[in-house]
Amino acid sequence: MIIMKFGGTSVGSAERIRNTAKIVKSNAKKRPVVVVSAVAKMTDALIMLANECREGKGNSALEHIKKIHYGILGQLGLNNELLEHDMAELENLASKSKNKKSDSRLLDCFQSFGERMSSKIVAAQLNKIGVKARAFDSWDLGFLTNSEFGNAEPLEASHARIKNSIRKLDAVPVITGFIGKTENGEITTLGRGGSDYTAAIIGAAVDADEIQIWTDVDGIMSTDPRIVKNAKTLDKISFAEASELAYFGAKVLHPKTILPAMDKGIPVRVLNSFNPKNKGTTILKKSGKNHRAVKAIACKKNVTRINVDSKRMLGAYGFLARLFDVFAEHKRSVDVVSTSEVSVSLTIDGNGNLEPILGKLKDIANIDMAKNKAIICVVGENMRQIPGIAGITFSTLGKDGINVEMISQGASQINITFIVDGKDAEKAVKVLHREYFG
Ligand code: ASP
Numbered sequence: 305m306i307i308m309k310f311g312g313t314s315v316g317s318a319e320r321i322r323n324t325a326k327i328v329k330s331n332a333k334k335r336p337v338v339v340v341s342a343v344a345k346m347t348d349a350l351i352m353l354a355n356e357c358r359e360g361k362g363n364s365a366l367e368h369i370k371k372i373h374y375g376i377l378g379q380l381g382l383n384n385e386l387l388e389h390d391m392a393e394l395e396n397l398a399s400k401s402k403n404k405k406s407d408s409r410l411l412d413c414f415q416s417f418g419e420r421m422s423s424k425i426v427a428a429q430l431n432k433i434g435v436k437a438r439a440f441d442s443w444d445l446g447f448l449t450n451s452e453f454g455n456a457e458p459l460e461a462s463h464a465r466i467k468n469s470i471r472k473l474d475a476v477p478v479i480t481g482f483i484g485k486t487e488n489g490e491i492t493t494l495g496r497g498g499s500d501y502t503a504a505i506i507g508a509a510v511d512a513d514e515i516q517i518w519t520d521v522d523g524i525m526s527t528d529p530r531i532v533k534n535a536k537t538l539d540k541i542s543f544a545e546a547s548e549l550a551y552f553g554a555k556v557l558h559p560k561t562i563l564p565a566m567d568k569g570i571p572v573r574v575l576n577s578f579n580p581k582n583k584g585t586t587i588l589k590k591s592g593k594n595h596r597a598v599k600a601i602a603c604k605k606n607v608t609r610i611n612v613d614s615k616r617m618l619g620a621y622g623f624l625a626r627l628f629d630v631f632a633e634h635k636r637s638v639d640v641v642s643t644s645e646v647s648v649s650l651t652i653d654g655n656g657n658l659e660p661i662l663g664k665l666k667d668i669a670n671i672d673m674a675k676n677k678a679i680i681c682v683v684g685e686n687m688r689q690i691p692g693i694a695g696i697t698f699s700t701l702g703k704d705g706i707n708v709e710m711i712s713q714g715a716s717q718i719n720i721t722f723i724v725d726g727k728d729a730e731k732a733v734k735v736l737h738r739e740y741f742g
Contacts, residue, residue: 306331306514309339309481309503313520314577315422316344318379325429327518327580328476332435337470337510338478339503340426342418343372347482347496354414357401366398373421382428390421408453412483412493419480419499427478437476442484442502445469445477449484449492456484456492458505466509479506500561504572508564515565517557518577523585524549524557527601531730532737537582538599542591545599545683548719551639552602552681562587591685597693598740599684603733607639608655609677609709609723610662613647614669623668624648630664640679640721642712649710651679651723677709678729681721682736688717698722700739706732 308331314324328336342350346369353365370391374384394417401410423439430437446465449456462484470477481499484492494501500517507515522537524546529535541549543566547559562572566589575584591599617623627648631638640651652658655675665671687693694713697720701708710723724732 305335305337305510305512306516307339307503307507307510307512308336308516308518309499310341310426310518310577311499311520312341312344312346314518315340315342315426318376320577321376321380321426321429324426324518324577325433325435327577328430328437329433329435330580332476334513336476337506337512338426338430338437338476339481339499339506340419340422340478341481341499342415342422343376346372346418346422347415350414350418351411353398354401354406354411357398358404358406360403362398362402366395369394369417373425376425380425380429380432382425382432386424386428387421390417390424393417409490412453412456413491415493416480416483416491419482423478423480427476430476430478435476436474437478438473439478440480442480445479447479447484447502447505448487449494451486451488451490451492453490453492455495456486457494458484459487462505463509466506467511470506470510497558497561500557501564504562504565507570508568511568512565512570515562515570515572517572517574519574520576520578521574522576522579522582523574524587524600526599526741527733527737528603531603531733534741535737536741538585539583540586540588540591541599542685542718543587543589544716544718545591545685546587548681548683548714548716549600549602552604552679552719552721557587596740597684597686597690598682598736601733601736601740602681602683603729604639604653604679604681605676605726605729606655607651607653607677607679607723608658609649609651609674610665611647611649611672612665612669613672615646616669617646617648619645626668627665630661630668633664634661636661640710640712640723642710649723651677651710676726677723678726678732679721679723680729680732680736681719682740683719685718687720694720696739697736700735701732704731704735706735 356362356365427437427439448459481502526536572587638650642649706728708722712721
């Protein structure tokens, strides 16, 4: 059994849905379980509808949502009846919500319609081309969550239920991604981009052979192709490598969303529905022996570097705890840290709203802050065994006159992370990519 998850662009128009259905058909022997996102940009449109309703409006947003869906149905030769029930329910929800305060519970309810409708269209198209398929709202197959609206987590009990329900089916299920229900029957969402998470949870529940994430790019790249034109698609990458890359700015799957698959050792493949022949990138628990020491280079701009210097740190205990407490109190996550006996350098995301933090830090140490810095992260599992990568990395930057301000290597030793000035960021990525990938 395989899970095939299609993102918004893969179901974004009649033509894309036709293409998606063909891809599913060509995998029919592998017993596909399909998970879909809403039609591209539909989740945003539904949020806009909810916001407009709060202000007593909403008609134009509703018209837009109808136009997009009915347009797709028309072009696919499918009857509007397919979505009539959902549209009526959405219309009813919109009119009931006029001039009412909205909260995340209500917002989740609005958003759910995107996936509820796209799943029906994809299932209908599959039937049309001779693949017996049936649309399911995830909860109908046992996908239950806690009641953290907007960021819900699946309940442990979901696994066995999902497995049981899917085993009994005699048609290809087309399941709503992103949404679930609490035990009390209230609709929840798993957070933006949550359909990948749905796919991984279902994949883990049914012990799938593979989880395919169909998107609009060829896979995970060696670096940002907007910076380096000849960035390469990576064949295989480990979960740990993907996590480092995602954290430091690469546009890859969010690692949290595929964790259930990794826990069970199920490979996750990122594929391009616009270029289905390309074999994409496979994310595995371990990427295996590969002679390349450096797999990818990520870059995250607009970070702030803070140097904290205090003689009181020397031989003292509890200083670092106090320091990081300041960031915790202000709910700011610290990304890169590097420390000596008397000083700590760290970075936080963004350049704004720092005054309250700096005020508190000044009470305990001398502070030096610089905005508009960039984090560069060189990632590769084989770096652990291959000597000299740090030497090559920093001498390459030195030769090109790029100043490195702070260096850090995590305990996993699969990355070398450092900070450069924002204006040098792209150049740093380019020269390193040239050095490691040619
Ligand atoms: N439709 C949802 C979103 O736009 C979830 C997803 O596509 O994964 O975030």
